[in-house]
Amino acid sequence: MASSAGVGILLVVVVVIASLRAFKHSEASAHMRKDTLNTLIYTSDLLSELTDAETGQRGYLLTGNLMFLQPYTALRDNVHSHLQQLQANTLNATAQTHLVKVLPLIDAKLAELAHVIELRRHNDMDTALKVVAEGEGKRLMDLIRAQINAFIAIQEKALAQHEAAFQSSMQQLLAIIIVSGMLMVLFALSFSYFMYRRSQQQLKNAVHLKTRHLLAQQEQMNGQLQQSNLALEGSEEKLAVTLNSIGDGVIATDVEGRVTLLNAVAEQLTGWTQAEAIGRPVGEIFHIIHQDTRQPSAIPIMAALAHGEIQVMTNHTLLIAHDGSECIIADSCAPIRGKNCQVIGAVLVFRDVTKESVAKQAVRDSAALIQAILNTVVDGIITFHACGGIIETVNPTIEKMFGYNAAELIGQNFSLLIPELDEDKCNLCLNFNARGKMHSTGLQQEVAGHRKDGSFFALEIALGEMELSGRRYFTGILRDITARKQAEEALFKANALQNAIFNSATFSSIATDEKGIIQIFNVGAERMLGYKAGDVMNKITPADISDQQEVIARAKTLSAELATLIKPGFETLAFKASRGIEDIYELTYLRKDGSRLPAVVSVTALRCANNKIIGYLLIGTDNTQRKQSEIEQKKLFQRAQLALDAGQLGDWSWDAASNLVTLGGRSAKMYGFPERECVTREQMRALLSTEDADYAGKAWDQALVEHTAYNNEYKINLALGEQRWISMTGCGNYAEDGTILGMTGVMQDISERKYNEAKLHESIATAEKANLAKSEFLSSMSHELRTPLNAILGFSQLLETGNPLPTAAQMIRLQEIIKAGWYLLELINEVLDLSLIESGKLLLSPEPVLLVDALLECVTMIEPQAQQHAITMTLLPFDNTWLITADRTRLKQVLLNLLSNAVKYNSQPGTVEVICAEISPNHIRIAVKDSGAGLPAEKLTQLFQPFNRLGQEHGNEEGTGIGLVVTKKLVELMDGSIGVESTVGEGSVFWVEFVKCEVLPAADHATLPIKWLAPVPEQPALYTLLYVEDNPANLMLIEQIITAYPDICLLSAPDANIGMALARAHTPEVILMDINLPGISGSKALKLLRKDPVTAHIPVIALSANAMPSDIKNGLEAGFFRYLTKPIKINEFMKALDEALKHA
Known part of the structure; x- marks a missing residue:
C-alpha cells in the first residue's frame, strides 16, 4: 500500500512539471504568432496607403482638388514610423533585408509624387502629365510591391510555422492531461483490485467446506442417473434403427x-x-x-x-x-x-x-404435345371407323379445309368430303384382314375434295390403320395440293426463264462432277473470271483457278476444325458440302488475265435419288466492293480511334436489353473502373450526386424518346474523395420499328477545363468590377470636365460672333481657346469611346451604307485642314454604287481619323490619296495613302497601343495616342479589318476592309450638310423659354445666346422645385433642364411635369454634362424631347430649340 501511494505521488509531480512546460511553449508560440500577424497587417496597410497616395495624386492632377492629397500627406508623415515598427517586429534576417531595400524605394516614390504635385500646383499640367507618362512612378511602385510581397511571403511562412508550433504545444498539453488522467485511473483501479482479492480469498475458504458436502450428495445422485441413461440409450438405439431403415x-x-x-x-x-x-x-x-x-x-x-x-x-x-x-x-x-x-x-x-x-408431367406433356400437333399441323387429320366409314374425329385443319365445323362432320360418312369414295367403294378399298391384324391399305392417291360451299379442290390422301380397344379405325392425312398443282404448272413455264437467268446472271455458277471437274461454266462465270466455258469444262477443277495459298490455309483450318486430314485441292473447297454441312466462305479466284477477284462462294452437294453425291454446285458473287468497304471500314475505325486518342475521348456503349454499359479503356479509367469494364447504369449513377444523377437520368430518357443527341456534363465522386468532371455525349440506336436498342457515344474528362472556367469566371467578375469602377470614374470625369468646358466654348463662340467683332489679336486668341477646348472635348470623347468598346457596351447599328456618300462627306470635312497644311487630297474614281455594311456614324469616325492622321503627319507640301478597291466578291478595301516620312518596322508593332504616339509627343501636332486604337476596335466591331504598309522616306498606306452589301439602303441618305438658320417668322410671336440650371456660368451662356432672339423670353430657376413652380405659373413653350440638380434631379422633375396636366404637353430638352451613351439613351427613353450634351454647339442647340418651338 505504501509503495503504491509513493508511485501515485511521483506520477502527480511528473505530470504537473510536464504540463507547465507544455503551457510555456504554447504561450510563447501564441505570442510569436500574434506579432507575425500584426506585422502582416501593418505591411498590407502600408501598401494600401502607398496605393491611395498614388491614386490621390492622380485625382489632384486631374481636378486640382486638395482633398485628393490627404492620403499622400498621411503617408509622408507616418511612413518612417511604420517602417521602424515593422523592423522592430521582424526577427527574420531575410525579411529585414527586404525592409532595408524598400525604404529608399518608398522615399523615391514619395519624391516622385511630390514632384508631380508641385508641378500641378504651379499649373504646369503638360510637364506633370509628361512625368506621369514616363512611367517612373509605376516602375517604382512595381519595385515596392515586389519587395513588400516578398516580405509578406516570408512573414506568412513564419506565421504558418508559429501556428504549427502553437498547435503542436497545445496537442502536447492535451496529451499530457489525457495521460495523467489515465494514470490516475489506473492507480485507483490497482488499489481497488488489491482490496477485492483479499475479500475473495476469505469467501473461497467458506465456500470450500460447503462444496465438499454437496459433492458427496452429487455422487449418489449420479449413480441413479447412470442406470436411467442405460435404459434410455437402449430405447434410442431401437428408434434410430427404425428411423434409418x-x-x-x-x-x-x-x-x-x-x-x-x-x-x-x-x-x-x-x-x-x-x-x-x-x-x-x-x-x-x-x-x-x-x-x-x-x-x-x-x-x-x-x-x-x-x-x-x-x-x-x-x-x-x-x-x-x-x-x-x-x-x-x-x-x-x-x-x-x-x-x-x-x-x-x-x-x-x-x-x-x-x-x-x-x-x-411427361404424360401430360405428351398428351398436350399430340393435341398441339393436331391443332397446328398444316395437313388435315381425320379418324373414322373401318366399318362404315363413320367419322370419329377431325382436327382444325379439316374444318378450315372443307368449311364444316367438327360437330357437323362427326357421325357423317367419310364420302361426304370425298364423293368419289362412295360408301360401297370405301368399304371395298378399306378391307380388313379376317385374322384381326392391322395392315396398311396402300391407299395414297390424289382425289377431289368437296367443300361445304359446293366447290371442289385438289387433295392428296394417305390412310393408316390402327386398333383401339379392340375396334379398327383408319387415320387419314389430307393435304390441300391446290398450290402444288399451280406450282407444277408454273414450274413448267419457269424452266425456260430459269435457264435464261442461269446463263445471264451476274453471279458465277460452276457445276462439277463428283471429282470436281467443271461440267457447267455459266455466262456470269465467264464475265467474272475471263475464261470461256470451253477453256475449263472437262479440264480443270475450281481449285485450279483459285489462290493456292488460300486453298492450303483453308485445308489446315478445316483439318483442325473437323479433326480430319484434308489435302489441299478441290476436296478443300467441297469437303463440308460433301458432309452435308452448309458451307459459305470467301475465296480469291485468279482471272485468265492474272488479276485477282475476291468472291463469296456457296458450295452445295448435288445428290441423286439414293442420296449419292453426283457433283457440286459453286455459286460465286463478286466480293470486290465488300472487301474495299471492309478496308475503308478499317481505315475509318483507325481514324476514329486516332481521333479519340487525339481528343482524349473515351468510347462507351449501352445495351438496352441487358442495361449494361461497356466502357472503353479510357472511359473506364475516368470512372475508376478496370480497363474495358461492363457496368450497369446504376453503378455509374452511384458515383454522381443525387441532383446530377436525377438530371442526367432525365436527359438520357428524353434524348432516347425524342431521338436527339444526349449531351451532359456532371461531376463524379471517386475513391479517396477525388472528384472529376465528365462530359458525356451519345446517340440512340433504334430498330426499324423504333424500338430502343441502346446508345453509343464518347466521354471526356473536363476537370481541367472546369477548373479553368471557374478561374476565368472569377477573373471576369474581377475585371467587370474593375471595368465598372473605371466606367463610373470616366462618367464622373466626363461630367466634371464638360461643365466648365460648356462655359469656355460657349462664351468663346459668343465672343467670336459678337458685336462688335473682336480685334485681329483677340480673334487669334479666341481661336486658340476654341481649338484647345474642342481638342479637350475630343480627348474626353475618345477616352469614353475606348472605355465603352473595352467594356463591350458600345451599341452599333449596322446598315447598308453608300460608300461614295460617306467618303465625300469625310473628305469635304478634312479639306480645309489639308489646305492649311498645303496637302493635296485626291479621291480616286471607283464604282459609286458600292454598298458596305457598317454603322454610319462610326464609319465616318473611322474615315475621319485616317484622313486626319494622313494630313497631320504628312510632309509639306504633300499628297493624300484615297483608293477604293473590290479585293473579293464580298469585301471592299478603303486605303488612305500619304507622302509622309513613313514608319520603321519596330514602330509598326507599337502602332495600335493606347497612348503611344510613337515619338510624336514633342511634335507640333496635337494628339492623344488612342485615335488609332479606337479606330481599330470600331472596325473589328463592324466585322472589318485594318492594316498598314509603310516605307521610311516614302509614306504610309492605312487601309480598312468592310463586308460588301448587295442590298439597297432602305432610305435615300442625303449627302448635302443641313445648316440651321435662325427662324424669321412672317408674323413675330413671343415665346417663353424656361432654363432650370444651378451653374451660373452655364445660365449666363444661354442668356447671352437668347439675347440675339428678341422673340424669346428666357426664365431661369436654380433648382427643380422652383423650375416646376415657374412652369405651372407661366406655361413656357419649351423647358431646358439640367440633369444633376440639387435636391430633385432633372429626370425626376420631368416625371412630375408629365403627371401635371398643366405642364404635361411642354417639350423638355435635357442639357447635361452626362454624355455617356447610356445616359443619352436613358434620357430619351424617359421622355426628353432632345438630349444635348455639354459643351454645346450653338447652331445644334438653336436647331433643337427651333424644333421644340415648332412642336409646341
Whole structure:
C-alpha cells in the first residue's frame, strides 16, 4: 500500500512539471504568432496607403482638388514610423533585408509624387502629365510591391510555422492531461483490485467446506442417473434403427420448432447432418417453396405445433437442400404429445417424389404435345371407323379445309368430303384382314375434295390403320395440293426463264462432277473470271483457278476444325458440302488475265435419288466492293480511334436489353473502373450526386424518346474523395420499328477545363468590377470636365460672333481657346469611346451604307485642314454604287481619323490619296495613302497601343495616342479589318476592309450638310423659354445666346422645385433642364411635369454634362424631347430649340 501511494505521488509531480512546460511553449508560440500577424497587417496597410497616395495624386492632377492629397500627406508623415515598427517586429534576417531595400524605394516614390504635385500646383499640367507618362512612378511602385510581397511571403511562412508550433504545444498539453488522467485511473483501479482479492480469498475458504458436502450428495445422485441413461440409450438405439431403415425422411422438433432429430434419409434430402441441424429452427433446415411461383411455402410443423393437428403438404412443393439442389416432395406432419396430452413437439415425414412427378408431367406433356400437333399441323387429320366409314374425329385443319365445323362432320360418312369414295367403294378399298391384324391399305392417291360451299379442290390422301380397344379405325392425312398443282404448272413455264437467268446472271455458277471437274461454266462465270466455258469444262477443277495459298490455309483450318486430314485441292473447297454441312466462305479466284477477284462462294452437294453425291454446285458473287468497304471500314475505325486518342475521348456503349454499359479503356479509367469494364447504369449513377444523377437520368430518357443527341456534363465522386468532371455525349440506336436498342457515344474528362472556367469566371467578375469602377470614374470625369468646358466654348463662340467683332489679336486668341477646348472635348470623347468598346457596351447599328456618300462627306470635312497644311487630297474614281455594311456614324469616325492622321503627319507640301478597291466578291478595301516620312518596322508593332504616339509627343501636332486604337476596335466591331504598309522616306498606306452589301439602303441618305438658320417668322410671336440650371456660368451662356432672339423670353430657376413652380405659373413653350440638380434631379422633375396636366404637353430638352451613351439613351427613353450634351454647339442647340418651338 505504501509503495503504491509513493508511485501515485511521483506520477502527480511528473505530470504537473510536464504540463507547465507544455503551457510555456504554447504561450510563447501564441505570442510569436500574434506579432507575425500584426506585422502582416501593418505591411498590407502600408501598401494600401502607398496605393491611395498614388491614386490621390492622380485625382489632384486631374481636378486640382486638395482633398485628393490627404492620403499622400498621411503617408509622408507616418511612413518612417511604420517602417521602424515593422523592423522592430521582424526577427527574420531575410525579411529585414527586404525592409532595408524598400525604404529608399518608398522615399523615391514619395519624391516622385511630390514632384508631380508641385508641378500641378504651379499649373504646369503638360510637364506633370509628361512625368506621369514616363512611367517612373509605376516602375517604382512595381519595385515596392515586389519587395513588400516578398516580405509578406516570408512573414506568412513564419506565421504558418508559429501556428504549427502553437498547435503542436497545445496537442502536447492535451496529451499530457489525457495521460495523467489515465494514470490516475489506473492507480485507483490497482488499489481497488488489491482490496477485492483479499475479500475473495476469505469467501473461497467458506465456500470450500460447503462444496465438499454437496459433492458427496452429487455422487449418489449420479449413480441413479447412470442406470436411467442405460435404459434410455437402449430405447434410442431401437428408434434410430427404425428411423434409418424406412425410406422416408423424418424430422422431429421440440415445441418451439427447433430440430431434435434427423434420420439418414432426411440428412440426404436436406443436405444437413443431424449434428449440424440439432437446435436450429426447422425453417432453416426444411426450406420449401412453391414449385410454380417460387414463393416460400408454409412449414407444416409450425401449423401442427400451433393447432395440434395432423398436416398434409399441398402439391407442387419443392425442397431446397443446403447445397442449393432441389427436389419435389410429398409429406405429412403430426404433433407429439406428452403424458398430459400437451403438444411437446412434432414429427415430419417426407419423401422425394421427383421421378414420379416428372413421369406424370411427361404424360401430360405428351398428351398436350399430340393435341398441339393436331391443332397446328398444316395437313388435315381425320379418324373414322373401318366399318362404315363413320367419322370419329377431325382436327382444325379439316374444318378450315372443307368449311364444316367438327360437330357437323362427326357421325357423317367419310364420302361426304370425298364423293368419289362412295360408301360401297370405301368399304371395298378399306378391307380388313379376317385374322384381326392391322395392315396398311396402300391407299395414297390424289382425289377431289368437296367443300361445304359446293366447290371442289385438289387433295392428296394417305390412310393408316390402327386398333383401339379392340375396334379398327383408319387415320387419314389430307393435304390441300391446290398450290402444288399451280406450282407444277408454273414450274413448267419457269424452266425456260430459269435457264435464261442461269446463263445471264451476274453471279458465277460452276457445276462439277463428283471429282470436281467443271461440267457447267455459266455466262456470269465467264464475265467474272475471263475464261470461256470451253477453256475449263472437262479440264480443270475450281481449285485450279483459285489462290493456292488460300486453298492450303483453308485445308489446315478445316483439318483442325473437323479433326480430319484434308489435302489441299478441290476436296478443300467441297469437303463440308460433301458432309452435308452448309458451307459459305470467301475465296480469291485468279482471272485468265492474272488479276485477282475476291468472291463469296456457296458450295452445295448435288445428290441423286439414293442420296449419292453426283457433283457440286459453286455459286460465286463478286466480293470486290465488300472487301474495299471492309478496308475503308478499317481505315475509318483507325481514324476514329486516332481521333479519340487525339481528343482524349473515351468510347462507351449501352445495351438496352441487358442495361449494361461497356466502357472503353479510357472511359473506364475516368470512372475508376478496370480497363474495358461492363457496368450497369446504376453503378455509374452511384458515383454522381443525387441532383446530377436525377438530371442526367432525365436527359438520357428524353434524348432516347425524342431521338436527339444526349449531351451532359456532371461531376463524379471517386475513391479517396477525388472528384472529376465528365462530359458525356451519345446517340440512340433504334430498330426499324423504333424500338430502343441502346446508345453509343464518347466521354471526356473536363476537370481541367472546369477548373479553368471557374478561374476565368472569377477573373471576369474581377475585371467587370474593375471595368465598372473605371466606367463610373470616366462618367464622373466626363461630367466634371464638360461643365466648365460648356462655359469656355460657349462664351468663346459668343465672343467670336459678337458685336462688335473682336480685334485681329483677340480673334487669334479666341481661336486658340476654341481649338484647345474642342481638342479637350475630343480627348474626353475618345477616352469614353475606348472605355465603352473595352467594356463591350458600345451599341452599333449596322446598315447598308453608300460608300461614295460617306467618303465625300469625310473628305469635304478634312479639306480645309489639308489646305492649311498645303496637302493635296485626291479621291480616286471607283464604282459609286458600292454598298458596305457598317454603322454610319462610326464609319465616318473611322474615315475621319485616317484622313486626319494622313494630313497631320504628312510632309509639306504633300499628297493624300484615297483608293477604293473590290479585293473579293464580298469585301471592299478603303486605303488612305500619304507622302509622309513613313514608319520603321519596330514602330509598326507599337502602332495600335493606347497612348503611344510613337515619338510624336514633342511634335507640333496635337494628339492623344488612342485615335488609332479606337479606330481599330470600331472596325473589328463592324466585322472589318485594318492594316498598314509603310516605307521610311516614302509614306504610309492605312487601309480598312468592310463586308460588301448587295442590298439597297432602305432610305435615300442625303449627302448635302443641313445648316440651321435662325427662324424669321412672317408674323413675330413671343415665346417663353424656361432654363432650370444651378451653374451660373452655364445660365449666363444661354442668356447671352437668347439675347440675339428678341422673340424669346428666357426664365431661369436654380433648382427643380422652383423650375416646376415657374412652369405651372407661366406655361413656357419649351423647358431646358439640367440633369444633376440639387435636391430633385432633372429626370425626376420631368416625371412630375408629365403627371401635371398643366405642364404635361411642354417639350423638355435635357442639357447635361452626362454624355455617356447610356445616359443619352436613358434620357430619351424617359421622355426628353432632345438630349444635348455639354459643351454645346450653338447652331445644334438653336436647331433643337427651333424644333421644340415648332412642336409646341
